[in-house]
Amino acid sequence: MxxxxxxxxxxxxxxxxxxxxxxxxxxxxxxxxxxxxxxxxxxxxxxxxxxxxxxxxxxxxxxxxxxxxxxxxxxxxxxxxxxxxxxxxxxxxxxxxxxxxxxxxxxxxxxxxxxxxxxxxxxxxxxxxxxxxxxxxxxxxxxxxxxxxxxxxxxxxxxxxxxxxxxxxxxxxRHGDPLEDQPGQSAQWNRGRYLVEGPGHCSSCHTPLNFIGAEKGGSDHFAGSIIDGWTAPPLAGLSTAINPWTQGELVAYLRGEVAPNHGAAAGPMLPVTHGMATMPLADVEAMATYLLSFAEAQPVAGACKNPSFGALQPASQLSQIEQQGAALFAGSCSGCHGDAATMRRLDDRPDLGHSSALLAGTPRNLVKAVLEGIPMSVGAPSHYMPPFADNLSDQQIAAIAQYLRGQYCPSQPWGNLSQTVTQIRQEEK
Structure with missing residues (x-):
C-alpha cells in the first residue's frame, strides 16, 4: 500500500x-x-x-x-x-x-x-x-x-x-523593462546608455557568457569576450587605461575612422562601425560619453602595463626569432606601418606602439588581422590591409608578432606564439 x-x-x-x-x-x-x-x-x-x-x-x-x-x-x-x-x-x-x-x-x-x-x-x-x-x-x-x-x-x-x-x-x-533616464546624469549620458544597453546591445559581444549562453553580470559586465575568433576587448576603464581613450578618438573609432592613438576597427566590429557612420553624430557622441564613464572593474590579464611608445630596442639586443621577425616586417609590413611609410602620413595611421592589438593581453587580434586583413572601409580615411594567410607561414607570423611585442612591450612578451597562430588559423577550417 x-x-x-x-x-x-x-x-x-x-x-x-x-x-x-x-x-x-x-x-x-x-x-x-x-x-x-x-x-x-x-x-x-x-x-x-x-x-x-x-x-x-x-x-x-x-x-x-x-x-x-x-x-x-x-x-x-x-x-x-x-x-x-x-x-x-x-x-x-x-x-x-x-x-x-x-x-x-x-x-x-x-x-x-x-x-x-x-x-x-x-x-x-x-x-x-x-x-x-x-x-x-x-x-x-x-x-x-x-x-x-x-x-x-x-x-x-x-x-x-x-x-x-x-x-x-x-x-x-528574460526580464527587464524599457530604460528610464537616470536622475543626476546628463541627457547625453542617458541617451548613450539607452543606445548601448538597448538597441546597440554592445554587451552581447563585449561580455563573457555563462555555461548556458547568458551574459555574466557584476564585474564581468563589459569585461570582454571572443566573437568569431576575434577578441571583443573590455569596455570598462577605457578612459583610465595605460593608453587612454578620449571622447574624440572613441567617436572616430565607432564611426569607422582611424583613432589617432589607437588604430581602427577590424573583424566583426568593422561592419558595425560602417552602420554607426550613418547614425547622427550626436548619438555616437552620446554612446562614447556613456562608455567612457565606466571604471575598470578588473585588470585585463596579460595586458601591457608598461608600453614603450618611443624608444625601440636596437637590433643588437634582438633574439634570433625577433631578428627574423624584423626582417619579415621590413619586407611585408613596413611599406604601410614603418615610421617613414607614406601610408602613415596619408591616412593618419598611428604607430604600432599605440595599437590596441599590440598592447592587448593576447595576440589574437593581431594574428587575425595579419591572417584575414581588413576590408576596404567606407570610413575616411580608409584603413585597408591585405590578408597574409597565403603569404606568410605560422612561424613567420609568430616571428613578426614576437618582434613587435618585444619592441613595444618588452617586459611582457607573449608566449607560445607559433602554437597560438596555428590554433587561430585552424579555427577557420
Missing part, C-alpha cells in the same frame, strides 16, 4: 511537471496580416536610424546576399544558427507579421507563429527599447524590398536543438 501511495504521488508530481512545462513553453500564434507599405515616411526614416543603432543589417545580411534576407551563419558554443529573413516577404520573411507580433518578437523572443527564438537574437536587450523606436523599426522593415529566401536549417547540438528548452532560459534571464 505504501509503495502504491508513493508511486501515485510521484506520478502526480510528474504530471504537474509536464503541465508546468507545457504552460511555460506555450505561446499563442498571432494572426497573419496582409503586407502593406507604411504611410508615415517620417517613421520609416527614424526606423532606419534605429536599425543602424541595433546593427540589424550586420547579422541579417549574409556576405554577398540580399539586404536583410538573413542566412548569415552565427557560430555559438552550442552550434551554428542562421539568421532569419526580416524583409516583408509574405512567405519567407515577416510580411505577414503585425506590429504586435513584431513587438512581441523584439521583447519576448517569440515568433509570430508562437515558436521561441534562440537568445542569440538579443531580445533581452531589445526589451529595454521604447515602444516608439520598436514601432519605427517595424515601419522601416515593412518599407524595404521583400526577398524570398529561407535560411538553411540550424545545426545545434543536443540538447540545445530542442527549442522548447529556451523557455527555461527565458525564465531565468
Amino acid at each position: 505504501k509503495a502504491r501511495t508513493v508511486a501515485k504521488t510521484l506520478g502526480g508530481v510528474a504530471v504537474l511537471g509536464v503541465l508546468f512545462c507545457i504552460w511555460l513553453m506555450w505561446e499563442p500564434a498571432i494572426a497573419p496580416v496582409k503586407p502593406s507599405m507604411p504611410a508615415d515616411k517620417a517613421a520609416v526614416a527614424r526606423g532606419r536610424m534605429v536599425l543602424e543603432a541595433g546593427d540589424c543589417a550586420v547579422c541579417h545580411t549574409a556576405p554577398g546576399g540580399k539586404y536583410l534576407a538573413g542566412s548569415l551563419p552565427l557560430k555559438t558554443p552550442f552550434g551554428t544558427l542562421y539568421t532569419t529573413n526580416i524583409t516583408p516577404d509574405s512567405e519567407t520573411g515577416i510580411g505577414q507579421w503585425s506590429e504586435a507580433a513584431f513587438s512581441r518578437a523584439m521583447r519576448d523572443g517569440v515568433a509570430r507563429d508562437g515558436h521561441l527564438l534562440y537568445p542569440a537574437f538579443p531580445y533581452v536587450h531589445y526589451r529595454k527599447m521604447s515602444d516608439h523606436d520598436i514601432s519605427d523599426l517595424y515601419a522601416y522593415l515593412m518599407s524595404v524590398d521583400p526577398v524570398s529566401q529561407t535560411p538553411p536549417p540550424n545545426r545545434m547540438m543536443f540538447p540545445m536543438n530542442f527549442r522548447p528548452l529556451v523557455a527555461f532560459w527565458n525564465l531565468l534571464f
Whole structure:
C-alpha cells in the first residue's frame, strides 16, 4: 500500500511537471496580416536610424546576399544558427507579421507563429527599447524590398536543438523593462546608455557568457569576450587605461575612422562601425560619453602595463626569432606601418606602439588581422590591409608578432606564439 501511495504521488508530481512545462513553453500564434507599405515616411526614416543603432543589417545580411534576407551563419558554443529573413516577404520573411507580433518578437523572443527564438537574437536587450523606436523599426522593415529566401536549417547540438528548452532560459534571464533616464546624469549620458544597453546591445559581444549562453553580470559586465575568433576587448576603464581613450578618438573609432592613438576597427566590429557612420553624430557622441564613464572593474590579464611608445630596442639586443621577425616586417609590413611609410602620413595611421592589438593581453587580434586583413572601409580615411594567410607561414607570423611585442612591450612578451597562430588559423577550417 505504501509503495502504491508513493508511486501515485510521484506520478502526480510528474504530471504537474509536464503541465508546468507545457504552460511555460506555450505561446499563442498571432494572426497573419496582409503586407502593406507604411504611410508615415517620417517613421520609416527614424526606423532606419534605429536599425543602424541595433546593427540589424550586420547579422541579417549574409556576405554577398540580399539586404536583410538573413542566412548569415552565427557560430555559438552550442552550434551554428542562421539568421532569419526580416524583409516583408509574405512567405519567407515577416510580411505577414503585425506590429504586435513584431513587438512581441523584439521583447519576448517569440515568433509570430508562437515558436521561441534562440537568445542569440538579443531580445533581452531589445526589451529595454521604447515602444516608439520598436514601432519605427517595424515601419522601416515593412518599407524595404521583400526577398524570398529561407535560411538553411540550424545545426545545434543536443540538447540545445530542442527549442522548447529556451523557455527555461527565458525564465531565468528574460526580464527587464524599457530604460528610464537616470536622475543626476546628463541627457547625453542617458541617451548613450539607452543606445548601448538597448538597441546597440554592445554587451552581447563585449561580455563573457555563462555555461548556458547568458551574459555574466557584476564585474564581468563589459569585461570582454571572443566573437568569431576575434577578441571583443573590455569596455570598462577605457578612459583610465595605460593608453587612454578620449571622447574624440572613441567617436572616430565607432564611426569607422582611424583613432589617432589607437588604430581602427577590424573583424566583426568593422561592419558595425560602417552602420554607426550613418547614425547622427550626436548619438555616437552620446554612446562614447556613456562608455567612457565606466571604471575598470578588473585588470585585463596579460595586458601591457608598461608600453614603450618611443624608444625601440636596437637590433643588437634582438633574439634570433625577433631578428627574423624584423626582417619579415621590413619586407611585408613596413611599406604601410614603418615610421617613414607614406601610408602613415596619408591616412593618419598611428604607430604600432599605440595599437590596441599590440598592447592587448593576447595576440589574437593581431594574428587575425595579419591572417584575414581588413576590408576596404567606407570610413575616411580608409584603413585597408591585405590578408597574409597565403603569404606568410605560422612561424613567420609568430616571428613578426614576437618582434613587435618585444619592441613595444618588452617586459611582457607573449608566449607560445607559433602554437597560438596555428590554433587561430585552424579555427577557420
